[in-house]
Amino acid sequence: MTDHVLKVEDLSVSFPQSGGRARILHNVDFALERGTVLGIVGESGSGKSTAALAVLGLLDNGGSIDSGRVVIDGEDLYAKSAEERRQLRGGKISIVFQDPFTTLNPAIRVGRQIAEPLVMHRGMTEAEARAETLRLLKEVGIPDPERMAASYPHQLSGGMKQRALIASALACDPDVLILDEPTTALDVTIEAQILDLLDSLRITRSLSMLFISHNLGVVSRICDEICVLYAGRVVEYGKSASILTEPRHPYTKGLLASLPKMSRERHRLQPIPGRLPDVRKPLSGCVFAPRCHFAEPRCQTTPPAITPIGEDVAAACWRASELARTPWRIESSETIPRRVDAGDGKPIVVARDVERTFEAGGAMDGISFSLDGWVPRVSFGRKVVRAVDKVSLTIHEGEIVGLVGESGSGKTTLGRCLIDLISPTSGEVAIDGAQLLNASRSEKRDLLKRAQIIFQNPDSSLNPRKSIGETLERPLELVGLGREERQRRVAELLDLVRLDASYAERYPHQMSGGEKQRVGIARALSTNPRFIVCDEAVSALDVSVQASILNLLLDLREQFKLAYLFITHDLSVVSYIADRICVMRNGTIVEVGSTEAIIDRPQHPYTKALLAAVPKVPELRANLDR
């Protein structure tokens, strides 16, 4: 018999919502074998974080268990009193949350926060806890534990903070360690380091981990088993290697087909159409049927139970065994060519020696005092940060230039400098051959019509009080179009981004994230631009939605010969969409080259490190067979 340290049986969880309760988890079953890693995979709204909190006994905001059990080491968690559950938290079960930047209390020294479980559960004195904390910090690879323990969170980098939080979670030698998207907020090179750390910890401590993630690459790297959640239900469950190379459930197939991969050839991505079902509406039949193109009549009426298929996988799909080797969609063998003739095209944007500096702080921050013995010294002058340091860049007509870099590399500042959203401190930017920076107001306005931007977060870049129609009409009004013409153009724009004309009447809160981002694209297209800055334009979106937006951006490029500066931290995405890639670090471009050259033959050590750090998803068996 296998030794299950954690068993979740028939678990249903609901939360209060206006007009009743919404069920977030539906009869979820999974089990974690001692010393292994189980991945809980799903997109936003799948209920994976709720599952984590339920296992921790920490459902807040009115969440409650409607049915089922959570069994840890043979003991039913919810048969215990709230006080007994509290004593298990941080001891037998512990968690590492997603965002190390908000998970540490800014007002308390890091060492003291990490030591809390030691004092609480292992009954140590403050002094004993301090010694043990230093040992733990050393174990998670912190070079100078004393200094770290004495620091406040804002003095440390994200990676260091996450290491400290892992140390804290390990403090009481937990039976189950939950990791809720532990690397999602971190840069890719830091992510690789944290995954290495978790890998070595699981061996040295024989840890049992519940690993929650939306990133299939990360999951494939660390998990033994995977549980795929869709709309609060387990749709596929089994051995990681088997699921990722031979997905049985159509949703898993779709998820993998949506993933842009780092490869030289570029095929059209195959996104999952439609959107998550509304949790408030009752549902008959399979929860995925409305988005599934394998669906049959019985799928609409009777929900399939999760049943074993073969030795190591179970899936909740009527057609799972017959579809075992069928891909999500037949991939067209046609590739989307990359533009390698960039040199011949007409340059649209030419930036020369663009530099942008920022001064830190407010008026009084220009004055600093220091004590020289007992003599106060006054010095003037602010700290200057060079965000973009003499960067030159040319983007040609119809060309997609990818700009990759980690946080703080200056990629966003550079993107904004090119369209004068941030004025460069020095340097030149020309659009369509005309100088932008010292142009007169009217000239500048004319030039900026040809250069637009799509922002990362569609939620905060659309005015929630304006209908989509009003949002799209605004730029048209500025260029002086009449009312009827504007409305005609809005319908045209919505059509371009594959949204129905009725969306003009809607408000942002009535739309999904992907739809909102389409509106963002439509707004950028409204002035017939030649060049668009896409600033992390797909980073906030789920994989299946991201795929359809990437397809749309490629189509629009073909249709209008648009040029993009595609800014992202995601190397898979950039290697999929870009013709040429610039790698940016500390305000300068360290390497430029065709996508093929950058992926296959990176020259700069930083590019090499970045590429090596990307967690990769194994190739589908169906593709290898061909």
Place this chain on the structure above:
Amino acid sequence: MAGYVLKRLLSIALTMAVMSVLIFWITQVMPGNVAYMILGDFASPQDVATLEAKLGLNDPAYVQYLRWATGLLQGDLGRSLVMDRPIAPVLWDAVGKSAILAGISIGLVALLGISLGVYAGVRHGRISDHIVSVATYINIAIPEFLWAIVIVMLFAGYLNWFPATGYSDLSSGFASWARHLILPVFTLVTGLIAHISRLTRSSMIDTMQTQYVRAARARGLPEKLVIRRHALPNALLPTITILAIDVGIMMGGIVVVETIFSYPGLGRLLMFAIQNMDVPLLQACMMVITFVYAAANLIADLLYAFLNPKVRYGRSSSE
């Protein structure tokens, strides 16, 4: 930290300098001739001219300002025109009495306002939260002069529990001293307690939703410790800033309350100076009020820095 304190002190000195110019200028442009005020409306032009010369009223404004400002820096507050004696002893006596009133009041505002706010914030959405909320709304809506009149009529007039006016020195017994303070303090604090508790409540609710509070719970800390160690110090940051602003509001309240209760403090002295056109006295009173406000903000800034390591240690990050 030393640098931070020095910077704050420097900005207070600047504030005081700017304020002194403004105060001097405003009091100079007030209507009425000071010499006539002193000598009476039927003084002979000759007497007026002599007095003006003696007081230096014919000098250019900046000379007058510099004379006044140098005096201030040397601790010389000047002479009251109406009382015809040095301002300093009169002023410090009034300041001392007002300090008792305001000190007790601001202490109560901080203590009760924060306690009520934390209590309601932690019980967000429950009955006890709603009761506190309704009570505070009512208190915010009622202006202090109305409170003053109602409680004077009730407790001093009808019930006759407390004296309606005046001040009793501590030397004549603690009970009498306290009885004279209760009504004015009550009037001053009700609205501000409500104000502070509303603010603390909402900031407490926000803080209880943060990821680090959730993380503290995930470490198995009991709820009391989560609130005391993790939530409270962060939730108090906005409250501290607002408390300093409330000191300013209280300065205004003191003028009203001291007038209604005939309490011999700074507020009443200020009213006396205005009514009698006693320009030097008025200037001195206003400088004291400005200084108290600036000092309150300094204390708030230091407290803020004490609770917020980002301010204390600067934003230097090893990233």
